[in-house]
Amino acid sequence: MAETKGMSKHSLQKMPLFTMALLCFWPFASFLNSNQDDALIYGTQILAYGLALLITSGALLWGMCICLGRRSMSAVAHIIGVGCVCFFLYLPLSNLLAHLGVSLGVLRLLAWLFITLCVLVGIWIMSQRSGTAAVLLAVSLAMFVGPVIGLSYFTYSGFLKGDGEMDRAARAGKVSAALPNVYWVILDAYPRADILHDHFGVDNSEFIMALRNREFTVSDRSMANFASTKLSLSTTASMEYYLPDNGQLHPTMWTARLQGFNAVVEKFQSLGYRYVHAEPGGSNLKTRCGGMEHKCIRAEPVGSIGINEAEANLLRLTPLFPVIRRMAPGFLSFDFTSVADLSAQLEYSGSTPTFLFAHLLTPHPPQRFDKDCGRNVPVSFDLDGEDYSKVVDAFINDLRCLNPLIIGLIDEILTRDLSDPYIIIQSDHGFRGVLPETGVREMDVAPHLVAFANLSAIKLPQTCAQSIKDGFSLINTFRIVLACIEDKEPRLLPNRYFSTSKGRLKEVHLE
Numbered sequence: 001m002a003e004t005k006g007m008s009k010h011s012l013q014k015m016p017l018f019t020m021a022l023l024c025f026w027p028f029a030s031f032l033n034s035n036q037d038d039a040l041i042y043g044t045q046i047l048a049y050g051l052a053l054l055i056t057s058g059a060l061l062w063g064m065c066i067c068l069g070r071r072s073m074s075a076v077a078h079i080i081g082v083g084c085v086c087f088f089l090y091l092p093l094s095n096l097l098a099h100l101g102v103s104l105g106v107l108r109l110l111a112w113l114f115i116t117l118c119v120l121v122g123i124w125i126m127s128q129r130s131g132t133a134a135v136l137l138a139v140s141l142a143m144f145v146g147p148v149i150g151l152s153y154f155t156y157s158g159f160l161k162g163d164g165e166m167d168r169a170a171r172a173g174k175v176s177a178a179l180p181n182v183y184w185v186i187l188d189a190y191p192r193a194d195i196l197h198d199h200f201g202v203d204n205s206e207f208i209m210a211l212r213n214r215e216f217t218v219s220d221r222s223m224a225n226f227a228s229t230k231l232s233l234s235t236t237a238s239m240e241y242y243l244p245d246n247g248q249l250h251p252t253m254w255t256a257r258l259q260g261f262n263a264v265v266e267k268f269q270s271l272g273y274r275y276v277h278a279e280p281g282g283s284n285l286k287t288r289c290g291g292m293e294h295k296c297i298r299a300e301p302v303g304s305i306g307i308n309e310a311e312a313n314l315l316r317l318t319p320l321f322p323v324i325r326r327m328a329p330g331f332l333s334f335d336f337t338s339v340a341d342l343s344a345q346l347e348y349s350g351s352t353p354t355f356l357f358a359h360l361l362t363p364h365p366p367q368r369f370d371k372d373c374g375r376n377v378p379v380s381f382d383l384d385g386e387d388y389s390k391v392v393d394a395f396i397n398d399l400r401c402l403n404p405l406i407i408g409l410i411d412e413i414l415t416r417d418l419s420d421p422y423i424i425i426q427s428d429h430g431f432r433g434v435l436p437e438t439g440v441r442e443m444d445v446a447p448h449l450v451a452f453a454n455l456s457a458i459k460l461p462q463t464c465a466q467s468i469k470d471g472f473s474l475i476n477t478f479r480i481v482l483a484c485i486e487d488k489e490p491r492l493l494p495n496r497y498f499s500t501s502k503g504r505l506k507e508v509h510l511e
């Protein structure tokens, strides 16, 4: 009996420790649950940060117990746990206050500080009462219900879907002695010329002419098969519509493909090519280097500390983000790979043919150039991923600054690469978001299809370029390029277009 009583007292003492651990880890579990699409990419990193915060909290508890005495342990553990949660709730609170009309950032920061202090004082007082430990533990466990169910379902459905056997379109064929280097450069969200003209009043014909003068086939009516980076690039790199028409989509279907584990890279490797992968930046974004590559090209850091998308999103939840941005704007930076980074790290001619896949997150926001086309430092942390309508001026400015750099890169390749290279300059999709009002009456492309209208400029030998017909869509890019290398007739797929709705594909018909 005495033993039972002793044990229960012992477990009672441990309750605040469990509560603290749960509360300090909760922001990370909740973050992963809310960002399931990217959980496969940066999940381990977020868990490592969670573990680091747990260790720090434990050390803090130990230090404070030495100062205040063991009797305060339960109150201190509760304060640390609740403090962790409040720390990561800055963004929701700040957004709520902004919604209520508090526009001054400093006021929102002070409000967060005041509310947090009130909550912590309340917890301190409540911790003196018996029963509080059990209530707080129950609340902490309840907070985990959502993330545990969400992440378990995500893992379970991913296990069922898997990536399966990747399409083995790659089959070694006839290989000629001297193979051309192949450069595939994706300029994320670069719109088609007619869209720029009709909807933005921008005349991009100088750039298009410069490409045509260098023997590029520029498709005036090119379309992406998806208006989504992940789905578009993974499908182009798979050379087939591999996503299920009616099934639920899951990130396991594209995560590996975007990092080089795809039919195009396999085929190039089977032909004896080296694979060079240029990541867009942040070292953790969707198309980061995955290990298939012989060489990984990364951005040159611009701030004191380069952080990635996951870290920026996590930091954004806390009051540290606005404080650092105000006090030391150059301290943190998103390091995006630029055209200059690319040309500095490319090896143009070697004994082994090279296939480059470069995904540059430009002209996609955030703005990378100032008005004079100098490098914009510091770069904003807002990716504006789905809707660029609030940053149209910056978007057009970046496009204007990007054009001569792309032509410069092409000229450098054409001068220094002696393999008679194939060069593919494309975007994964076009402009996304609400279109600006224009004076043009008749639009060729319906507004809901504008996001599909992408840039496609391909430099191939004349005979192969004939396969690029008027109605070109990205799916056939490498069917044409690889057939050209192997001196075969390309087997083209029909053009199909898809949007997503509730996690499933929905076919879009142009007519």
Ligand SMILES: [Zn+2]
Pocket: 188, 189, 228, 229, 364, 428, 429
């Ligand atoms: Zn994109």
